[in-house]
Amino acid sequence: MDKLALVLCCMPLAALDAEAPSVVPLLVAVIAACLGEVVPPRRRAWPSIAYAVAAVFAQALLPFLPLAAYDLARPSGHDASAAEPARSLPRPAARALMCAAPIAAAATGGSTSPLACGLSAGLCLAAALMAARTRDVEVQRSANHRQRDALREQALSLAEKNRDLMDRQDYQVRVAVLEERSRIARSIHDNVGHLLTRSILQTQAQQVLHAEEPATCEAFSQIGATLNEALDTVRASVHDLHDDSIDLAAQMRATLEGAPCPVSSTIQVEAAPAAVANCLVAVTREALSNVARHSDASRIELSLVEHPGFWRLSIADNGSSERAATPPASAGDAAAFATSTGLGLTSMEERVRALGGTFSAGPRPSEGFAVFASIPKDNRSG
Structure with missing residues (x-):
């Protein structure tokens, strides 16, 4: 819109010199203005610079010089950086002053009337001011967009936190x-x-x-x-x-809150009989207790999934097998170790097998210790 307004303002200026053809300079100016819109930002001023240089030698191009001044006063890609390279083009204000050379040449040569030179200089100044205003509007619009995106991101974050709080409250x-x-x-x-x-x-x-x-x-x-x-x-x-009163998923999450280290859990169960729920919770509680007392693990992975024919529970940690294999230092520690690990694993296995399930526990090939339990869905568990 700014360039269209400048073209309309330049038409009366071109009509002051009746002998100068007005169609060719207009086409050249429009082509240079269009090139300034399609070329990369850092090369935006080049067509306008070429037009300004050509206007020094071709006085007929002088009436449409404000179009070139508009593009010269706009910031290029280099102007966005704080430190402009030495080989880059001058700053917008300095580039806009290049339009003074054709006007000075026309005024000195006497081929153009002083009125036309004065009007051309005034329009070039107005074009530079319009470019500065457009730049400020674009900067403000960009800032508004960034602020809008930040507010939207904050709103989405608050909504997610609100959902988490609601889920936590429901739980x-x-x-x-x-x-x-x-x-x-x-x-x-x-x-x-x-x-x-x-x-x-x-x-x-x-x-x-x-x-x-x-x-x-x-x-x-x-x-x-x-x-x-x-x-x-x-x-x-x-x-x-x-x-x-037995909710297996809720009891399992409540049990994991007392874990000795962070737990990555996958709990996918709808409902389970009281005997199955109590068994799986007891196995989980004993496994977490063993990790706290006999492992240097920093992470626990728990998976409780309900399949069409059975419930599957797996608990694994990333503790070192060397510590698990280290014998106790004293007789009291040995008794406690034997009581907690031996009887604990035996109790877990008895609970699972009493419901017709399978149980296994032992070191993993890579690292840590793993406990696995599977309970079928039959009359004994239901």
Whole structure:
């Protein structure tokens, strides 16, 4: 738009000299202006410099010199750097002064009227000011774009953090609900269940004491039957409440929070029976305990995946095998080592095999120690 406005302003200037052809200088000026838009930024001023040099020798090009002044006043690729190389073109302000040479030559030669020279100089100055204004607008637009991108990036980061906080809050609420259900189940089992059991024993004792009184004995028998039914109902409710309080994925993540080193976990399970969940959590807890006491690992990899026919748990660390093979220094350490590793691995294997699964544990070929457990989905685990 700036160059179009300059062309319209230069047309009356070209009409001041009736003898000078106006079509050829206009075409040459337009070609030079178009080349300034398509060439690389660092070579943008070259067509305008050539036009300014040609205007010194061809006075007919003088009316459209403001187009060249506009491109000369625009920053090139070298002007964007803080330190311009010595071989690069002059700065925009210095380049714009090159337009004074053709005007001075025309004024000195007398081939162009002083009015035309003055108007041409004024338009060149206006073109330089327009180029400076356009440069400021482009710089401000670029700064606005950068600020917009920074704000958008910050908004996306805040949204991601908000999602993480919401997920974390949902997870904590879920864990708290499960823990409360488990506490209620234990409370009912320990209190109400024991009271009902004691009441049943008392009714049975009263039946023995009143064995010779059939009516009284029958009454205590009915009371005992009612208490037995209530106890069975309480036990079923407690088991259902306890099973509902078991979320394998939530318990596994809660267990990993106490890991001795960073854990890279992959947990892909929907639901699991209480026996399977308790077994896998116990195996994980014991494996993490062994890493904390007998390994110099700095990273643990855990994978818990539910397949169509079985649950698979694998835990591996990157500890050195030399430390694991180092014998204990004292008798007390030896006893603790034997108790924690031998009985710990045995307990894990017994838990898994009790559900019909497979278990293996031992050093990895490359480094560290690995524990693997697989439990099938059958009647014993469900």
